[in-house]
């Protein structure tokens with residue numbers, strides 16, 4: 001591992017909820033990723049805490065399954081891990097934990113400062129208890145203490161405000177890091193660069209030249225045993241209110257004064273405040289049923305999901321931004337589980353040139369697509385003369401596919417970047433309290449209406465493109481699907497086809 005610029009500092013990472021799924025799938029692998037890249041300070045201790053009694057070797061075996069990489073490095077990383085079980089709502093448990101942590105920290109020689117990074121990989125129902133526990137017993141006596149909080153931050157405006165206020169009594173905003181892991185994704189980071197570092201896009205970036213912007217999140221898996229948790233939230237809270245809204249803010253905000261975290265967030269908040277109330281007749285909700293062969297369980301068959309649940313697993317909604325740049329131009333946000341493919345992208349569809357000189361048969365439009373995952377890419381679909389004697393035009397593309405363009409592409413996982421930033425104290429990629437508040441102001445009336453009126457979602461088959469009405473909604477708001485586009489990069493079988 002690297003020596004930190006200040007080798008008299010020690011870092012203890014404390015993962016609350018260490019026995020859970022998120023810790024196993026994301027938090028520990030991300031720490032391992034940083035370890036492999038030599039980005040953890042040389043004196044690092046990693047403590048897991050949860051209610052379950054787990055022997056340290058069993059715990060290490062569990063974590064080891066989620067780690068990919070060199071076996072020797074894995075062994076070294078696992079030797080940094082400790083685990084302690086205790087209650088989440090009992091001071092005595094945290095006091096006992098504190099003794100163990102300080103004893104471990106004292107074993108390191110020459111250390112003058114012990115910094116502590118707390119990672120709350122726990123359900124929101126215990127955020128406050130755990131925060132009280134950290135604040136009451138575990139704060140570092142001679143270094144910084146920072147707290148990373150996972151989403152969901154509440155389930156509506158009131159509960160989010162309560163969380164913000166309770167956590168605000170215990171920790172300063174500068175020590176709180178609210179994660180939206182989409183902000184750590186490579187292509188999401190690239191959105192600002194594409195927009196503001198290139199002279200070619202900015203003049204076109206408005207309702208004058210763009211007809212619609214669609215932001216899509218698709219997963220090809222269902223809730224897979226997480227139905228009990230998911231049913232309390234639904235896809236709007238799970239993905240749209242946070243990940244897609246963050247992407248929308250970065251795509252639509254005005255240029256910030258500087259790249260400073262507060263300047264960027266100020267622009268995002270300004271933009272979000274211009275979003276008009278979402279209308280129910282501009283929303284499509286869906287819920288997946290079994291696949292055509294009946295082999296994959298429907299949402300209602302997932303463990304913990306009530307048989308009469310009306311929780312949406314799919315949502316599409318139209319957003320209107322009331323500012324000079326976007327007034328009158330729709331933003332279409334779509335997200336769903338159990339669909340035909342896994343994909344997250346931003347699709348900017350341009351208007352046709354005013355004076356279109358060519359055949360009216362080709363109604364396709366220029367599109368700038370930023371594919372966030374999988375296979376990061378930016379491509380611009382354009383019309384070009386078909387090579388040869390004929391005077392025909394066809395759709396083609398300017399293509400920046402990361403895996404072709406960048407040699408030895410090794411992109412860090414979003415969580416790696418975010419944990420590293422929290423260690424550095426950099427808030428740039430974290431969610432500020434006022435940003436969170438305005439996001440809930442946008443969604444709470446809609447969520448209240450859906451729940452009060454028990455609006456029934458439209459069924460769609462597992463593995464399909466989602467509810468039929470979603471494509472109709474896009475069409476209603478001017479989205480024109482370009483037919484006959486053939487990208488040579490797709491194998492003959494195609495990664496998916498229509």
Ligand SMILES: NC(=O)C1=CN([C@@H]2O[C@H](COP(=O)(O)OP(=O)(O)OC[C@H]3O[C@@H](n4cnc5c(N)ncnc54)[C@H](OP(=O)(O)O)[C@@H]3O)[C@@H](O)[C@H]2O)C=CC1
Nearest residue numbers: 216347369375377379397399400401471481485487489498
């Ligand atoms: N660098 C690269 O990797 C590049 C890859 N490609 C690939 O080429 C293929 C075509 O690209 P592209 O034209 O951009 O994307 P698609 O044809 O996949 O999708 C274009 C749009 O049409 C919608 N759509 C797709 N099928 C239907 C349907 N049956 N009914 C109504 N709407 C539909 C999509 O919605 P939704 O999003 O909801 O599916 C999306 O909004 C894709 O597989 C793409 O990944 C193209 C260029 C570069």
Ligand SMILES: O=C1O[C@H](COP(=O)(O)O)[C@@H](O)[C@H](O)[C@H]1O
Nearest residue numbers: 151181219238239243344373414
């Ligand atoms: O926050 C969440 O995100 C994941 C999708 O994350 P990704 O990085 O794999 O795109 C989603 O599966 C989950 O339901 C949601 O809570």
